[in-house]
Amino acid sequence: MKIQTINPATGKVIQDYATMSADETSSIIDSVHQTYEAWKSTSFAERAEKMRNLTKVLLDNKEEYAKLMTLEMGKPIFAAVAEIEKCAVLSEYYAENAEHILKNRLVETSHNKTKICYRPRGIVFAIMPWNFPFWQVLRFLCPSLMAGNAGLLSHAPISTGTGLAIEELVVKAGFPENLFRSLIVDNDGAAQVIANDKVTAVTLTGSERAGKAVAAEAGQNLKKVVLELGGNDPYVILEDADLEQAAEACVTSRMLNTGQVCIAAKRLIVVKSVLEDFEALIRKKLQRYEMSDPLDPDCNFGPMAREDLRAGLQAQVDQSIEDGAELVCGGEIPDGPGFFYPPTMLRNVTTEMLPCKEELFGPVVVIVPADDEADAIRIANHTQYGLAGAVFTQDVKRGEKIATDLIEAGSVAVNNFVGSDPRLPFGGIKSSGFGRELSEEGIREFVNIKTVIIE
Numbered sequence: 001m002k003i004q005t006i007n008p009a010t011g012k013v014i015q016d017y018a019t020m021s022a023d024e025t026s027s028i029i030d031s032v033h034q035t036y037e038a039w040k041s042t043s044f045a046e047r048a049e050k051m052r053n054l055t056k057v058l059l060d061n062k063e064e065y066a067k068l069m070t071l072e073m074g075k076p077i078f079a080a081v082a083e084i085e086k087c088a089v090l091s092e093y094y095a096e097n098a099e100h101i102l103k104n105r106l107v108e109t110s111h112n113k114t115k116i117c118y119r120p121r122g123i124v125f126a127i128m129p130w131n132f133p134f135w136q137v138l139r140f141l142c143p144s145l146m147a148g149n150a151g152l153l154s155h156a157p158i159s160t161g162t163g164l165a166i167e168e169l170v171v172k173a174g175f176p177e178n179l180f181r182s183l184i185v186d187n188d189g190a191a192q193v194i195a196n197d198k199v200t201a202v203t204l205t206g207s208e209r210a211g212k213a214v215a216a217e218a219g220q221n222l223k224k225v226v227l228e229l230g231g232n233d234p235y236v237i238l239e240d241a242d243l244e245q246a247a248e249a250c251v252t253s254r255m256l257n258t259g260q261v262c263i264a265a266k267r268l269i270v271v272k273s274v275l276e277d278f279e280a281l282i283r284k285k286l287q288r289y290e291m292s293d294p295l296d297p298d299c300n301f302g303p304m305a306r307e308d309l310r311a312g313l314q315a316q317v318d319q320s321i322e323d324g325a326e327l328v329c330g331g332e333i334p335d336g337p338g339f340f341y342p343p344t345m346l347r348n349v350t351t352e353m354l355p356c357k358e359e360l361f362g363p364v365v366v367i368v369p370a371d372d373e374a375d376a377i378r379i380a381n382h383t384q385y386g387l388a389g390a391v392f393t394q395d396v397k398r399g400e401k402i403a404t405d406l407i408e409a410g411s412v413a414v415n416n417f418v419g420s421d422p423r424l425p426f427g428g429i430k431s432s433g434f435g436r437e438l439s440e441e442g443i444r445e446f447v448n449i450k451t452v453i454i455e
Helices: 022-039 044-060 062-073 077-101 135-146 157-172 187-195 208-220 243-259 272-286 307-322 373-380 396-406 439-444
Strands: 002-006 013-018 113-120 123-128 150-155 180-183 199-205 224-228 234-237 267-271 326-329 344-347 364-370 388-392 411-414 447-454
Touching: 002 157, 013 157, 022 123, 022 150, 022 180, 022 187, 044 062, 044 077, 044 135, 044 157, 062 077, 062 157, 077 135, 077 439, 123 135, 123 187, 135 150, 135 157, 135 439, 150 157, 150 187, 157 180, 187 199, 187 208, 199 208, 208 224, 234 243, 234 373, 243 272, 243 364, 243 388, 267 272, 267 373, 272 326, 272 344, 272 364, 307 326, 307 344, 307 364, 364 373, 388 396, 396 411, 439 447
Parallel strands: 123 150, 123 199, 150 180, 199 224, 234 267, 234 388, 267 364, 344 364, 388 411
Antiparallel strands: 002 013, 113 447, 326 344
């Protein structure tokens, strides 16, 4: 079986790759396990030195890495460079903090001495998406290597070149060869990796359907698993909100990466008293996004990553309009090469319509009217997802109360859009998955939390 990477701005093939055989994959896993057996005994100082080297290699080669991402999945080049810079912040965070986070912890008990230790677990297998092809991988890889683990990657097929580049990055940084490998496998091949006795844990970022499949395989093989899945994030606009600030945050969040972001502002739930003014602001701000060549430094809006994803989004928009949503702008596939889709706005959406039931993974702003604050919060939680959300109000204390206690999600912002940060745990609830990445919680997901009792 072959995998093709295709430039989404032109529709032209970049490169062909052959998937690995079961024997080849098994041999790689054996090599990684052998390397892990030595790596797990290294000091935090040695690991941190190499992780700082990785930071330097990232920054020294950020233009090259950014161009690769843009060619493979269409991210505007300015955003691709920013992604590499964010990865450098991530690697530096774990270089500086891993030893402190994973230090032994003494606990007072009736025993002479009792301590909790965080020890390496083994090989962590990551199945990662294309939308942030460096960031998603490194946010599993950096804490895993700093904890003394090894890593395997099955990247999204359209980001195969990026996956191989990350493998080279790790070696360039001075980490041992075969401590981290990028596998080119299909779904059956990934299932075989999960079943391999030398693989101890699995992490996936992807769709709900993929999450269920991986969770089933991991459960059958008794492997620890972390899942970061889809979202249909509610952004609640209350009547006392600063509408300019709210509209800017919502549009920025929704149009980032051509709308292909799991934590984007997907449902804008607006109290009716400010609905008309807010919609006017949204429509005006959407006009600044223009489809163009993502390699152009001035491009602020690139193509979608794949042709089938664009077709699926169009079908969702058409169904929404058929069900009663009003199309304000966009909503039609443009002529010409590539997989471009225009900024689109749907208004008068209700909880019974498709945009409130499914994730629209593309540049579609959805406006959902609410009668009042209580109704807005009810609508926000009327979803199977629980990844992120936001509330906009000038009563910051009230906003904090809503974010803390009322909106059901893994991350909630007040008067801003949600973004990931190495210092903060990230993940969801309900159908958005379980487990956490980043921060202290993320590095502790894939270690053996060992209790030692001494008399």
